Every structure is written in C-alpha cells, then in structure tokens.
Amino acid sequence: MKVLFIEDDPIQIMVMGSKFKLEGIDYVSAGNCKESLAVAIEESPDIILLDILLGGENGLDVLEKIKSNQKIKDIPVIVFTNYAEKSSMEKAKKIGAVDFIIKSGVTPKKMVEIVKGYFEKKDKE
Secondary structure, three states: OEEEEEOOOHHHHHHHHHHHHHOOOEEEEEOOHHHHHHHHHHHOOOEEEEOOEEOOEEHHHHHHHHHOOOOOOOOOEEEEEOOOOHHHHHHHHHHOOOEEEEHHHOOHHHHHHHHHHHHHHHHHO
16 A cells, blocks of 8 residues: 655645654655655555645646546545535545545545555555
C-alpha cells in the first residue's frame, strides 16, 4: 500500500505521514504541481491524496493531468483540502476524483480508515 500525498503544507505532510507510517502505509509526498506528476509516475502509488491549493497553484490542474496520463490515470484520487467551494467539488468529481474530503472535517485516524477502505475496495476488484 502506497499513498502519494500532494500537499504544500509541511505540517500536514508530517502529521498525515506519521499516521500513515504508524498504520503500516507507505507514503511519498510532493509539494507542488510539477513535482507531483513526476512523483506519481515514478512511484506509481495505489492512491493519491490531492490538495487543491498548492502555494498559488491549482490542484485541479494536477488532477486533469493525472487523469490524462496513460501511466497514472487509473490511480484513485481523493481531493483532500480545506477549500470547500461547491463548484470545485463538482469539477473534481467530473474530472475523476473518487472523493472530496474537507481536511478540517477528519482526523488523521479517520483519513487512514478512508484510505484503507479504498485499498480494500481495490483489492476486491
């Protein structure tokens, strides 16, 4: 199990990364749009957690690039952000996100449960 966490906040990366590690989930992180695509292609994660606001860059642009890349388009992407605008949620799902989760609404423990749920679902397919 490997998660790619596309996030520009080092504290979020540390908190979520620590929880993933404690739960036996491998993770890698990327802090910007350009880096995220390279890491996704190189690491081939099982799932991607994607923030929308990446230091002035738009995570939805990253989502579009992921879903148009033959090597990584089938990796499930969960948008994980505090940017709760309805139009962004709709656009993310239209592009291909499997879920849209508001960061402030879930604990790291709950996020691990959500990620594990997607791994279990993927294993059954």
